[in-house]
Amino acid sequence: MTEELFLRNVPGSRERMSGAVIGIAGCGGLGSNAAVSLIRAGVDRLILADHDRVEISNLNRQAFFHSDVGAFKSVVLAEHLRGINPEAEVISHVETVTKRNMSELFSEADILIEAFDRAEQKQWLINTWSKTFPDRPIVSGNGIAGIGRTGMLRVTKIGNIYFCGDMTSEMEEGLCAPRVAIVANMQAHVVVELLVKGSIDGNG
DSSP: OHHHHTTTSOTTHHHHHTTOOEEEEOOSHHHHHHHHHHHHHTOOEEEEEOOOBOOGGGGGTSSOOGGGTTSBHHHHHHHHHHHHOTTOEEEEEOSOOOTTTHHHHTTTOSEEEEOOSSHHHHHHHHHHHHHHOTTSOEEEEOOOOSSOOGGGOEEEEETTEEEEEOSOOOGGGOOOHHHHHHHHHHHHHHHHHHHHHSSOTTOO
16 A cells, blocks of 8 residues: 555655654644645654644644644644554654753654744754754744745755745734645655755755
8 A cells, every 4th residue: 555655756755765754843834734745755754742732723724624623733643644644653742842852852853844933942943953963954944924925935054954934924924824835845845855865956
């Protein structure tokens, strides 16, 4: 069944991704959509961490359903991912990611996707990860709000940090599902490129 599932994938890509462990800190708009894309692409080992429960207001942009409301995001997302690939190994942590537990939660992760909401959370996670695991990439979502300005969405590489988004928009502009999903999929695509090619196009 697994071979048939990935029959239409880029030839040879799944073999390069299989066995790699990807951590996702935050299972909201960025994290949930990125996780779904990674599972479909052929990543088969994920570590999810989020303390929140699914709310009705999440359904406008996050990879959840009305029947998920009230459930812990990391737990129900893991169920959805196994529904796509039953052979995937998905570990879900129902807890807040902090400076103290970050390295323990994601110690096995080869790459970390940063999918937090607030700028201060993003900053400390990027800094802590980069100091703790300097040789492991972190892929951050920055600037996802509003509508339009699609041409401003880009990937910016600084050392082992990859920023996806427009780097400027503020949450006060509101969140639109297509734009959030574009950035989440940019994050997932960076992970895929790093696993398959060892680098991303235009960044060596």
